[in-house]
Amino acid sequence: xxxxxxxxxxxxxxxxxxxxxxxxxxxxxxxxxxxxxxxxxxxxxxxxxxxxxxxxxxxxxxxxxxxxxxxxxxxxxxxxxxxxxxxxxxxxxxxxxxxxxxxxxxxxxxxxxxxxxxxxxxxxxxxxxxxxxxxxxxxxxxxxxxxxxxxxxxxxxxxxxxxxxxxxxxxxxxxxxxxxxxxxxxxxxxxxxxxxxxxxxxxxxxxxxxxxxxxxxxxxxxxxxxxxxxxxxxxxxxxxxxxxxxxxxxxxxxxxxxxxxxxxxxxxxxxxxxxxxxxxxxxxxxxxxxxxxxxxxxxxxxxxxxxxxxxxxxxxxxxxxxxxxxxxxxxxxxxxxxxxxxxxxxxxxxxxxxxxxxxxx
Amino acid sequence: xxxxxxxxxxxxxxxxxxxxxxxxxxxxxxxxxxxxxxxxxxxxxxxxxxxxxxxxxxxxxxxxxxxxxxxxxxxxxxxxxxxxxxxxxxxxxxxxxxxxxxxxxxxxxxxxxxxxxxxxxxxxxxxxxxxxxxxxxxxxxxxxxxxxxxxxxxxxxxxxxxxxxxxxxxxxxxxxxxxxxxxxxxxxxxxxxxxxxxxxxxxxxxxxxxxxxxxxxxxxxxxxxxxxxxxxxxxxxxxxxxxxxxxxxxxxxxxxxxxxxxxxxxxxxxxxxxxxxxxxxxxxxxxxxxxxxxxxxxxxxxxxxxxxxxxxxxxxxxxxxxxxxxxxxxxxxxxxxxxxxxxxxxxxxxxxxxxxxxxxxxxxxxxxxxxxxxxxxxxxxxxxxxxxxxxxxxxxxxxxxxxxxxxxxxxxxxxxxxxxxxxxxxxxxxxxxxxxxxxxxxxxxxxxxxxxxxxxxxxxxxxxxxxxxxxxxxxxxxxxxxxxxxxxxxxxxxxxxxxxxxxxxxxxxxxxxxxxxxxxxx
Numbered sequence: 001x002x003x004x005x006x007x008x009x010x011x012x013x014x015x016x017x018x019x020x021x022x023x024x025x026x027x028x029x030x031x032x033x034x035x036x037x038x039x040x041x042x043x044x045x046x047x048x049x050x051x052x053x054x055x056x057x058x059x060x061x062x063x064x065x066x067x068x069x070x071x072x073x074x075x076x077x078x079x080x081x082x083x084x085x086x087x088x089x090x091x092x093x094x095x096x097x098x099x100x101x102x103x104x105x106x107x108x109x110x111x112x113x114x115x116x117x118x119x120x121x122x123x124x125x126x127x128x129x130x131x132x133x134x135x136x137x138x139x140x141x142x143x144x145x146x147x148x149x150x151x152x153x154x155x156x157x158x159x160x161x162x163x164x165x166x167x168x169x170x171x172x173x174x175x176x177x178x179x180x181x182x183x184x185x186x187x188x189x190x191x192x193x194x195x196x197x198x199x200x201x202x203x204x205x206x207x208x209x210x211x212x213x214x215x216x217x218x219x220x221x222x223x224x225x226x227x228x229x230x231x232x233x234x235x236x237x238x239x240x241x242x243x244x245x246x247x248x249x250x251x252x253x254x255x256x257x258x259x260x261x262x263x264x265x266x267x268x269x270x271x272x273x274x275x276x277x278x279x280x281x282x283x284x285x286x287x288x289x290x291x292x293x294x295x296x297x298x299x300x301x302x303x304x305x306x307x308x309x310x311x312x313x314x315x316x317x318x319x320x321x322x323x324x325x326x327x328x329x330x331x332x333x334x335x336x337x338x339x340x341x342x343x344x345x346x347x348x349x350x351x352x353x354x355x356x357x358x359x360x361x
Numbered sequence: 362x363x364x365x366x367x368x369x370x371x372x373x374x375x376x377x378x379x380x381x382x383x384x385x386x387x388x389x390x391x392x393x394x395x396x397x398x399x400x401x402x403x404x405x406x407x408x409x410x411x412x413x414x415x416x417x418x419x420x421x422x423x424x425x426x427x428x429x430x431x432x433x434x435x436x437x438x439x440x441x442x443x444x445x446x447x448x449x450x451x452x453x454x455x456x457x458x459x460x461x462x463x464x465x466x467x468x469x470x471x472x473x474x475x476x477x478x479x480x481x482x483x484x485x486x487x488x489x490x491x492x493x494x495x496x497x498x499x500x501x502x503x504x505x506x507x508x509x510x511x512x513x514x515x516x517x518x519x520x521x522x523x524x525x526x527x528x529x530x531x532x533x534x535x536x537x538x539x540x541x542x543x544x545x546x547x548x549x550x551x552x553x554x555x556x557x558x559x560x561x562x563x564x565x566x567x568x569x570x571x572x573x574x575x576x577x578x579x580x581x582x583x584x585x586x587x588x589x590x591x592x593x594x595x596x597x598x599x600x601x602x603x604x605x606x607x608x609x610x611x612x613x614x615x616x617x618x619x620x621x622x623x624x625x626x627x628x629x630x631x632x633x634x635x636x637x638x639x640x641x642x643x644x645x646x647x648x649x650x651x652x653x654x655x656x657x658x659x660x661x662x663x664x665x666x667x668x669x670x671x672x673x674x675x676x677x678x679x680x681x682x683x684x685x686x687x688x689x690x691x692x693x694x695x696x697x698x699x700x701x702x703x704x705x706x707x708x709x710x711x712x713x714x715x716x717x718x719x720x721x722x723x724x725x726x727x728x729x730x731x732x733x734x735x736x737x738x739x740x741x742x743x744x745x746x747x748x749x750x751x752x753x754x755x756x757x758x759x760x761x762x763x764x765x766x767x768x769x770x771x772x773x774x775x776x777x778x779x780x781x782x783x784x785x786x787x788x789x790x791x792x793x794x795x796x797x798x799x800x801x802x803x804x805x806x807x808x809x810x811x812x813x814x815x816x817x818x819x820x821x822x823x824x825x826x827x828x829x830x831x832x833x834x835x836x837x838x839x840x841x842x843x844x845x846x847x848x849x850x851x852x853x854x855x856x857x858x859x860x861x862x863x864x865x866x867x868x869x870x871x872x873x874x875x876x877x878x879x880x881x882x883x
Binding site for chain 1 (some may be wrong): 838
């Protein structure tokens, strides 16, 4: 069976903890994106959707209660089941991979998949961080944070601070250019945010705004400005600040639909979804994905006579400079301005993976 | 001709445009060498040109600087036979004469001016208190010699047979009133308890390290007076004696002193000696003794209120945490700083935090957030910079009290002891019900320590100390949260403390502190 991506849509990405979506629940946000997505596909009866798969990295509190089902109740007919997938940084991407697998093996015809996250509402390690004593005692590196992992990767591959800063500058420039040329308009669902608040005179007030623009890219950055920033995770290694997840946040959902050769929907597809495999992990620290290429996937796809997808979507935290190591990271193909998601760079929760999938044609 | 005639050299400087920083030269001039080094040159007032500063030496000053008591120090300074002493004599002669001439112009009595200078200008002793310390007769004679005769009323006072402005009558402060021609009791001091005034007549018991002073109304004050008010054998023994006496015949005990260093902690010198000699049995006894000392503040049958001000570190902080109440000056710098000398708080401080965390816990709470905050404060030797901050850090309880006027704190502490005694004070017993998280809590703290070590924020030795601290604070590597006794935790503290005293790097840290007064991060 072939699986196809029909379309994709996302909310803007806003900053935690003070950005446009700081008090917007991720389930509500996802539901609204789905409604707008479906509104753009009037020929599709939503009851045909076999299931909703939602990626989320800290599925508790505002993101708890098995939010996949909650979102499907909010935005889809009651017949459509939902589930949550957690693969940390790779959650959204994994959701889409699972959707494709369902279709490839014939267990589903139409699946809505993507991710949602609020970093403003739920702390990075959850409300109760209950670690394993044995691991803490004997394999402390299993709990290495993403930031420290990035530092280690930078050190291992000799990526200097200057190189990182230069990469960041070019990243921001491309993102800003893309924003200014309206390149993201088609993929962003404008979301209305209603705010009820109390003013200085203790009078209840209401206001409404539309959030439709990504808050990350910086027009005002420069090598000098970046050089002044102190490394966040390790003062004596290379790292730079770029835009770490402390100031990245907010949620977005990027549902993609994956379709089969079955009953036609009547819309153009974005393209076949090929094989996705997770590269073998090298070092135990959880962000660090060195190691072998996705050889088994390529092998399988060759067997199935498909042209293997050359773009490996990078899921993990570290965004090394392209060309430095062949197995880490994806090359920004043709430097297309649309492929800015890796500028978000570091946070797993930025749906880089999903956005890339939704935007390649 | 007046008081403020400008000297010639200053006129010269004005004429030459040497006006200070804005003209880049004044009394001093900063120059930058070719290699970028900065030197500060000084203006030679005789030649009018700049030259590199020569360091002056006043060898007679060195022994005098060691004297902590200002009254003794000023007397010695005035008597220095060198030009430094001459400078001080002439300066004070003019200054004190000026002060005396302002009565009755700006106030009626010396104590008013002293209070103003002490409160408003930070003088430790006002002009007349200083004059008393130097010696009123001696200074007046000196002043006359310089042609700076004091005001008439001073001469009259001396002639009437009174040798000083102030008098300590049974702990009450009296002062000469020029208008009335006699001494009166200094008013508005009901809220002030001055231990120095009480000492001549009210000491009930003392040894070389501490004194027990009767504050009246049935309350005793335990005051230690050692170098940096560190707590060693004599203070510990003295406290035991004091509690004994208080329990027998008094309503309760206040612990306070008048120094700006309430206590710098346990006597490190003794710890170092025993540790260096590897006398671990003796060291174990010493730690037990210190733990009993702090526990006695808690377990005594009468209320104990500690009234700290200024630096209250390590063992001093632990003592405060064990008392029934703290009446702290707002300006109290308090914290557990033991990691700075390579150990963990071993006088009950770690145990006390575990106890407070346990008491905060409500069924269903996620206890790790409070645990990690408390742990971080201890692991980084954080010191609260005010009594308010100490409350936020959990070092002082919500029920502890803060005195904005630090001079009032001893009287307020005394009143609080009486209040407790009158409202059914029940002495606490050793707790058996402290809920500790065990392994689960340790996992979080250890992972944090690993991260800091990987990030090179802490050294290997820092990490070792932090690991031991995590162990004690969580009650050991228990499989699930359990209720343990106070003694169990005190034993864990002692074990960890002893173990760290066996580490060379800890000994280096202690030695560095003793020598330089600063912490070593090895």
